[in-house]
Amino acid sequence: MPVNSPPLLPEQLLPINGITLGIAEAGIKKPDHKDLLVVVLNDGAKVAGIFTQNRFCAAPVVLAKEHLAQQSIRALVVNTGNANAGTGEAGLAHARTTCHTLAELLGYETQQVLPFSTGVIMESLPIDAIVKGLPKAVADLKADNWFNAAHAILTTDIVPKAASKQIQLNGQTITITGIAKGSGMIRPNMATMLGYVATDAVISQPLLQEIVKYAADHSFNRITVDGDTSTNDAFMLLATGRAGHVEITSQGSTEFAQLQQAITEVSAELAKMIVRDGEGATKFITVQVDDGGNSKECDKVAYAIAHSPLVKTAFFASDPNLGRILAAIGYAGIDDLNVNEVQLYLGDVLVAENGGAAPSYREEDGQRVMNQSDITVRVVLNRGTATTTVWTCDFSYDYVKINSDYRS
């Protein structure tokens, strides 16, 4: 089960003025399974997004980028059960048919629809099932449907991931609601698989694009489960502009900073939910690297620790075999690292300094922290003032089980 994840309640999710959502069981991979989501936006809504860096990016990613460049987006469509990735020209045609069908149903143009898919790679998208399912999803459209939407985009996820937040901006209440899915094939650039955050804030598209990048860099791009970057990752930020405040047009304004901060907080909450529900996860690990020469070298150390199968299996076993963390720091790729200046903390316990175990370190102190399910690893490099934080999980039998059984 997910690590320290309280159950999500429908009433925690606030509607966003201007947005309706509809779901359906299209039978894409399994029967009796919600696998299709349609999101409809008001006229004038702004959309910004970032996508996977994977060169084998999925057909819907190719098309979504193309459509997004033309703006005036009015709908999103998401299917699970099939990634429509590694599917060549036929995959592109299927993604286009999906957009076209939904556009006809809603009375929009094909390029006003953004398509998203997640699931198995290199299998043909069952387009007939999607075409048949779309009218059912459209018939289900309503504003108060975020809870069901959070369920409809899941694949190997055990729990839905969603969060809402309200802030005051110039005396107006702004609402932000987001959903995400992802559990395996999770690694930075992008790490989310799929994430959708919506707000009723009034903001221009270029500024919204700034926020989506900043929020991703401080949320979905800071998590890793297994180091595999998906072919389908996408993180979309939707702004309906219905909140009634004066439009945010300057990146230097207080309002911009407040909105960016709030959206980043919702995004980080969703990102951490993904890690807590990481495939087979039994521990939630925060890796914090302090006092580095620059943020790049802090990242190298943090990800070397977060990706090490040996470190991750030691966490699974609650075994304070902490030399494995030193080894990961050592091969992280900082060529001039002086290991005698590095300090390693596990929770509040100083584990290593001066190139070896700290004189004060006792195995029972390490064991006490290792027995917890939320653990912070802190590395102090003592080379500067840069800092970084990465979230990850342990590596268990169930990770192997889930990924061996995935298609069966």
Added chain:
Amino acid sequence: MPVNSPPLLPEQLLPINGITLGIAEAGIKKPDHKDLLVVVLNDGAKVAGIFTQNRFCAAPVVLAKEHLAQQSIRALVVNTGNANAGTGEAGLAHARTTCHTLAELLGYETQQVLPFSTGVIMESLPIDAIVKGLPKAVADLKADNWFNAAHAILTTDIVPKAASKQIQLNGQTITITGIAKGSGMIRPNMATMLGYVATDAVISQPLLQEIVKYAADHSFNRITVDGDTSTNDAFMLLATGRAGHVEITSQGSTEFAQLQQAITEVSAELAKMIVRDGEGATKFITVQVDDGGNSKECDKVAYAIAHSPLVKTAFFASDPNLGRILAAIGYAGIDDLNVNEVQLYLGDVLVAENGGAAPSYREEDGQRVMNQSDITVRVVLNRGTATTTVWTCDFSYDYVKINSDYRS
């Protein structure tokens, strides 16, 4: 059990004129366990070596580099059960005491001894046990002891790794014998943990150093089990100069090329044995990348595939979920990769081309290859003429089990 590894027989290993080996049970970690190896070299033997790139390199690695720089090496000492890594100044003192004790027993200088350790990181080396064990190992010294030596250096390995080969050089028979250990924390630069290859060839030290680098780059540096680089990796090449041929002094000579080729073959054989005995391995995977723009981009693709936990668990499950390999190719970091030109083969089966599944591909063909225990994945990039080969294994429940239980 190791993948397709025929049992090693004592008579397969040929002695090297000038070298004697002795082993002992020193009780470093477990009782009744061969955990100490001493190798003694003739006067005038040449030694070359390469070591881990890990910044947290172990105390014995620091000392071995220091002693090797002074040459006239007469003995090597290897202990298992403790890596003497992440042990600070005390660890260095322990490694020095080990060398000093052996040097006294043999009548050499401390700096004529090279120390090596492998085992748990960040625990104090039980120096008393080693000091007490060394006379027993010295009493055991004999030329015909390679088989026992191959056993004495193992940790989580299931089977010993050793190989011999003879070639004719200018009418003289040259013998090469090598041993290695390693099963987890295996990744290029270095990947071996410990490897020792000896020959009676007559060759200068600078040329021997050229060969050790070349051989490593074509053997131990081409394997990966889990992507973790050890703190203690070392690969040593010993040449006793007793074969009676004219000394090899030119890198351009036929004799140099022949010797380098033979030593590389023995090293590659040892390296592949390490992968076949990779922690929890049930499959031996050869990843071949052809027609790349340069060897660096071929390496990127090969290691992306070889390190992907999703690809490795699919191999464990014998599941032809081959889209995961496309995803790994896509995130390997070739920014201008045109995925429509990439071809993917599994064994002799063309799986993907033109950005998707090949029209001729049938799941049962993929399944047939997946059911084998020795599998070749071949990626054709169609961007140039460079090529690379990497050897790896799958990722199983037992990898998690072995590394969760390692210290218990």
